[in-house]
Amino acid sequence: MRRIVVVALGGNAIIKEQEFGDVTRQFANTRHALAGVVEIVQAGWDLVLTHGNGPQVGNILIRVEEARNKAYEIPLGVCVAQSQGEMGYMIGQSLQNHFNQRKIFRRVVTVLTQVLVDRNDPSFSHPTKPIGPFYNETQASTLRERGIELVDDAGRGLRRVVPSPEPTRVVEASLIRGLVSFGVVVIACGGGGVPVTEAPDGSFEGVDGVVDKDLASGILATEVGARQLVILTAVRKVLRDFGTDKARPLDRLTVAEARQLMAEGHFPPGSMGPKMQAAVEFLERGGERVLITTPEALGEAWNQRGGTWVVP
Numbered sequence: 174m175r176r177i178v179v180v181a182l183g184g185n186a187i188i189k190e191q192e193f194g195d196v197t198r199q200f201a202n203t204r205h206a207l208a209g210v211v212e213i214v215q216a217g218w219d220l221v222l223t224h225g226n227g228p229q230v231g232n233i234l235i236r237v238e239e240a241r242n243k244a245y246e247i248p249l250g251v252c253v254a255q256s257q258g259e260m261g262y263m264i265g266q267s268l269q270n271h272f273n274q275r276k277i278f279r280r281v282v283t284v285l286t287q288v289l290v291d292r293n294d295p296s297f298s299h300p301t302k303p304i305g306p307f308y309n310e311t312q313a314s315t316l317r318e319r320g321i322e323l324v325d326d327a328g329r330g331l332r333r334v335v336p337s338p339e340p341t342r343v344v345e346a347s348l349i350r351g352l353v354s355f356g357v358v359v360i361a362c363g364g365g366g367v368p369v370t371e372a373p374d375g376s377f378e379g380v381d382g383v384v385d386k387d388l389a390s391g392i393l394a395t396e397v398g399a400r401q402l403v404i405l406t407a408v409r410k411v412l413r414d415f416g417t418d419k420a421r422p423l424d425r426l427t428v429a430e431a432r433q434l435m436a437e438g439h440f441p442p443g444s445m446g447p448k449m450q451a452a453v454e455f456l457e458r459g460g461e462r463v464l465i466t467t468p469e470a471l472g473e474a475w476n477q478r479g480g481t482w483v484v485p
Contacts, residue, residue: 177219177353179394180210180403181387181451184225184364186468187260194228196263203267206405209471211271213403214279219353221397223390224264226256226364227304230383234305234333249304249335250367250379257285257363264360272358275277281358285342287377288366288384288392294338302337304381338368340389344377346396353397365389391451395458402455402463404448409470411449411481413439426483428456452483461485 186206188194212222233252247255261283269281296302300322307330308316314321316333321467326332343366349359365384369377387404394402410422413434426434433452440446452463464471466480474480 175219175354175398176217177220177221177399178401178403179223179397179399180213180405181390181406182206182210182222182224182264182468183407184227184229184260184386185407186405187224187363188228194232199399200263200267203263204271205315206468207264207267207271209468209475211268211275211277212472213271213475214358214379215275215277219356220358221349221353222264222268222358222360222398223362223386224260224360224364224395225386226253226260229256229260230364231305234256248379249381249383250369253364253367253383254285255318257283257367259361261360262287267292268358268360279356280359281360282352283363284345284349284352284359284462286349286361286363286366287369287379288362288381288389289342289344289371289377290338290340290368290382290384292370292380294336296336296382297339300334300336300382302335303332304335304383305333307332308413322395332363335413336380337385338382339379340366340392343389343393343396344369346393349393350397353396362386362389362393367400385447385451387448387451388454391455394455394460400461400477402452402460403471403475404451404463404465405468406445406465407467409441409467409474411445411465415441415445423481426481428483449483456483456485471484 187199237247265281279302303326315333322334324334352359365386366389367381368380368384412420414420440449463483464480466474472481
């Protein structure tokens, strides 16, 4: 039995808040964010690495808007695919260089990944996921004329809003598992994967939407037979009573405790909610453990000296 771990890296680890985030800076951030991941591989684990793409796909959408009537339109699913290639290149090269420097004999490959969603998912009729840049009223008016929906994002400004359907299956999961069986480190499900629907004849078609990266990572972890799931985010430990003066960190949670705290509203939908949902569902499908922490704290947390562990 191979020891497989899926590590989900947040896109904001590559372009940090308030950074312009040119490619040179993104490479530097990537190398830094992967240090703890490399230690896990060095300890003998097989790795599948997933990643977010929020800042990157936002920049792709800016280019699409600026190039309107000068270049062909790019649907959102294709923007996600572009970000998979862009970020897979950066992450893959950075990982391979880390391995070479440490004499770790592993190869790295990026798999452009599609994720199956239900064409009747309620999010298609009620989009809720804000993406891309902020717009002023003049820009928003032009976008609305083209049928693009916008919402006010927490008082910060107007943003495009798109469906965020629940993932049900990773189309390339068997291919990814095969690569892992040969010891290859695989980068997959970038940005949650490109959402697609499946017709009765087995053909796939892309849909306009964004799949949550952590939910897709949990599905993939089950499908490749991973024993553990690691979700890397902006906080060292999960907090209960988040945003209040009663907030306190959690070292360890059972699935039952996590579900109770979710029901009580401790994990907001736009931040920790999907991460905790992914953790709980992965464990309920037979996973062994889930770790939630920051990229910087991963090394210590993996050795039981930090982070929040969720267990069956």
